[in-house]
Amino acid sequence: MKEIKCVCGHVNPNGTVLCESCGRALTEEAKNEKLHDMRYEGSARRSQTYNKSIIDKIWNFFSSVKVGVWLIIITLIASAVGTILPQEQYIPNGQPADEYYEDVYGFFGELYYTVGFHDLYSSWWYLLLIASIGVSLVICSLDRVIPLYRALKNQRVTRHVGFLKRQRIYGKTDTTEYDEPIGKIKENLTRKKYKIREEDGNILAEKNRFSRWGPYVNHIGLIIFLFGGMLRFVPGMYIDETVWIREGETRAVPGTDQEYYLENKGFTLETYDKNKDKEVFGEAIDKNGTIAKNFQSDVILYKESGERVPGQKAEREKEQEDSIKVNHPLKFGNFAVYQTSYKLDEFKSMSFTLDNKESGKSFGEFTVDLFDPQNAYTFEDGYKAELMGYYPDFSGFNEQGEPQTKSPLPNNPAFLFKLFSPEKPEGEISFVGIRKNLEPLGENDYKLSFAGVETRDVSALTVHKDLTLWILALGGAIFMIGVIQGAYWHHRRIWIRRSDDGDGLIVAGHTNKNWHGLKNEISFVLEGSGINEPVDQQQKDEVRRNEDVNDNNGRVEQ
Structure with a gap:
């Protein structure tokens, strides 16, 4: 790496614009500037110095703020598109995702x-976008914070006169008396809580340097937040799954590796009564028919005990029994089970009789x-009903005349018997089927008559586990600290330097924001010292340019 040695003796990294120690301009461009660009103290940023190897090119790509902004914009657009249609976990239970999106939303759903986009937040390219934002934040921060820290740490008290002249706040007072004015200035600086450093009769007063690290603290918070978000895709760290459990059914709790089981003992639905609750809910009941007052699932939580033996069910011990209601979850370990929805009167079984059509006699x-139909149902004297086809959610016949089913759920069961x-x-x-009794191959002597149906309620329970929440909270807290750090404090520096020829005192100042506040503080610091207030050179140039424009306009009119 080529290094640059300044006249003052300080060795600067390759690419440095202003000497880290004395502030002397090291490039022709910096020497010709009216005002120095103090954004990064003229320090050497890697992205602006090296562009040869593939690593340099990758570094320079991700160090660009524009690239980071575009990555965020693309991620936001993708996240918005992901809300147009429901995500896969919210589609009807039992129907394959590829069929559902095409059937319900047509070509757009298929695309x-x-x-x-059906499983956006778990897709590889969305995770790649999130990771790219994290990489961009890390590289952007390192590319700027390391050289900035180095420049602020190495800065000398006595800065080069050319450096001070190119500060926005600058002024020189002709005087040969230094001790009394500087004594008064130091007293006022102390009152304003500046940290004072002295060298050869010159002063560097500085305060709130920590505010310069605010944006980088923001970046740290965002990186932690993104890391926590990506950890949600690590197995076991985050679970948010919905499981449908029918009354009397026992199912394994998702995410517990079949260690815990839930048994649905019964489902209860309470609705508002039109007569009792007429004042509050009368209009809503008239409009919607019924309004749920409470719905709950009475469950028993079991935990496997002992070792699992292939082919045998492991023993289960009862852990707890509770009623899961809305906003009243069942909690165990790191899990919480919420009542989210329900389905009333799902078909469980259907009964039929085998009858002679002419005599009406029933033979069984x-x-x-x-959910588990048999292949055949046998009666006495040689009578039998053989199940040739079962269609849980009958949707009609195709072009070949074959019956079809929309899903494996018994929403509209139909059967083909022999x-x-x-x-x-x-x-x-x-x-x-329901309100269907067809004889596709001609008139039959025997028929099946509907004898009854058994139904049961189904509970939709959401199993939630989140071990990343504290990481997200930590990232958010650090981000807010960075916001406060950078927004409510400002890095201010005031240089008091004796001129080289010994006939004056130079005053210069710089801040990363709120120049009006800095000018007010400099006025207070110089009060009673006999030293003239410095001027805002940028504001002075703007006034001069406006005057030139007015003069030119006056000449044109003449």
């Missing part, structure tokens, strides 16, 4: 699924378990 009754009897040993085909 939405193909691109990966059988019940079909809609009925055997002593008179018809070859069997008769019968298609049976």
Whole structure:
């Protein structure tokens, strides 16, 4: 690495514009500037110095603020598009995602699924965007904070006159008396809580340097926040899954590796009564029919005990029994189980009788378990009903005349039976469903008659586990500290320097924001010292330019 040695003796990294020690301009461009660009103290940033190797190019790409902003914009747009259609975890239970999006939303839904927006926040390219933002924040911070820290740490009290002349706040007072004015200035600086350093009769007064690190503290907070967000995709760190449990059913709790099980003992729904609650809910009840007052699932939590033996069920011990209500979850370990939704009167089983159509005589009754139907149902004297096809959610017939089902859930069950009897040993085909009793191959002697239905309620329980919450909270807290640090304090420096020829006293000042406040403080510091207040050179140039424009306009009119 090529280094630059200043006249003052300080060795600066390659690419330094202003000497870190004395502030002397090291490039022709800096020497010709009216005012120095003090954004990074003229320090050497890696992204502006090296651009040869592939590492340099990657570093320079991610160190660009524009690149970081565009990455954020693209991520925000992707996040917004992900809310147009429901995410995969919110589509109806049991239907494949590729079929659901195409059936419900057509070509747009198919494209939405193909691109990966159906499971946006777990998709590889979305995670890559989040990771890229994190990389950009890290590189942006390192590219700026290290040289800035180095420049502020190495700055000498006695700065080069050219450096002071190119500060926005600058002034020189002709005087040969130094002790009394400087004594008064030091007294006023102390009252304003400046940290004072002296060298050869010159002064550097500085305060609130820590505020310069505010944006980088922001970056640290954001990096931690993004890290916490990405940890949610690590197995076991974050779970937010919905499980449907029917009354009387026992299911494993998602994310517990089948260690915990929930049994749904029963579901209860309470609604507001139109007569009792007429004053408050009368209008709403008239409009919607019923309004839920409370819905809850009475559950038992079990935990496996002992070792698992292949082919055998492990023993389960009862951990706790509770009623899960809205805003009243069941909590155990790092898990919380919430009541989120329900489905009333889901079909559990349907009963039929085998009847002779002419005589009306019944030869037996059988019940079909809609979740585990048998292949055949046998009666006495050679009568039998053989199940040839089961369609849990019958949606009609296709072009070939074959029955179809929309989903595996028994929302509209239909059956294709073959009925055997002593008179018809070859069997008769019968298609049976809700309000359907078809004979596709011609007139039958026997039929199936609907005898009853058994229903049960289903609870939708959301299992939630979040081990990243404290990381997200920590990142958010650090981010807010950085915001406060950079917004409510300002880094201010005042240089008091004797001129080289010994006939005057130079006063210069710089701040990273709130120049009006700095000028007021300099006025207070110089009060009673006999030293003239410095001028705002940028404001002076603007006034001069305006006067020149007015003069030119006057000449044109003449």
